[in-house]
Amino acid sequence: MSTRIVEIRQNILNKNDLLARRLRDGFTAAGVFTVNLVSSPGTGKTAFLQRTLKELLERGTRVAALVGDLETDNDARRLAASGAPVRQINTHGRCHLEAEMIESHLAGWDVADYDFLFIENVGNLVCPSSYDLGESLRVVMLSVTEGEDKPLKYPGIFHSADLAVITKHDLAAACDLDRAALLANLEAVCPGRPVLFTSARTGEGFPEWLAWLAERRAGWPASGGS
Numbered sequence: 001m002s003t004r005i006v007e008i009r010q011n012i013l014n015k016n017d018l019l020a021r022r023l024r025d026g027f028t029a030a031g032v033f034t035v036n037l038v039s040s041p042g043t044g045k046t047a048f049l050q051r052t053l054k055e056l057l058e059r060g061t062r063v064a065a066l067v068g069d070l071e072t073d074n075d076a077r078r079l080a081a082s083g084a085p086v087r088q089i090n091t092h093g094r095c096h097l098e099a100e101m102i103e104s105h106l107a108g109w110d111v112a113d114y115d116f117l118f119i120e121n122v123g124n125l126v127c128p129s130s131y132d133l134g135e136s137l138r139v140v141m142l143s144v145t146e147g148e149d150k151p152l153k154y155p156g157i158f159h160s161a162d163l164a165v166i167t168k169h170d171l172a173a174a175c176d177l178d179r180a181a182l183l184a185n186l187e188a189v190c191p192g193r194p195v196l197f198t199s200a201r202t203g204e205g206f207p208e209w210l211a212w213l214a215e216r217r218a219g220w221p222a223s224g225g226s
Helices: 002-030 045-059 076-082 097-106 155-157 180-187 206-218
Strands: 033-038 064-068 086-090 114-122 137-143 163-167 195-197
Touching: 002 097, 033 045, 045 064, 045 076, 045 114, 045 163, 045 206, 064 076, 064 097, 076 155, 086 097, 086 180, 097 163, 155 180, 195 206
Parallel strands: 033 114, 033 137, 064 086, 064 114, 137 163, 163 195
Antiparallel strands: none
16 A cells, blocks of 8 residues: 555656646746745745845846645735736645646746746645746745754755745844754755845845845856756
8 A cells, every 4th residue: 555655646746747847948948037935834935025026026127926825815915015916826725836736827927028937835844845846946945933953854845945045034033043053954954055044024135135046047047947
């Protein structure tokens, strides 16, 4: 029985990977740089993405977003307030987004109209690590309120990411954050991975974040592809 379960899971992942490869080829051909944001619930992905969309739009950058949640369109409505085109993906119980969901929710959009497409994944640090969405970059997010040992508990998602973003850094003192321990744990799980400390409320780290995005896009597609 256990062997059969493994085989079914492998078949599902193979199908997803094939579709993700097709999506990535399409994104590359259209010139849209796709960023997959992953984190646990409550990390602040939506606030982070809302500020990102707003600041990029103010710079004249063409952006759009897909946002995943089990239910409701609350986050999509928050993100749409930035002025960017946004679509909600409701998974109805699934704990992650899949390539098929991305493809179906892009129907009617000409992705060539955008410089960046952001995907806000479902809040979960386990399943999303296994599902390629055709993204150019994967960004894992961790808030200062979650504890310094989160990377050690969920190494897979941190290892699969191109960048670690620490959110809510304006609360670091109140949470008694051990910055050195957090950085050491991140380095142990994903050596050499860049780390940014940010606050969507104060704007800390956003100039560095946007500069990093621009740099990665400038070197793409040679440096793109998760």
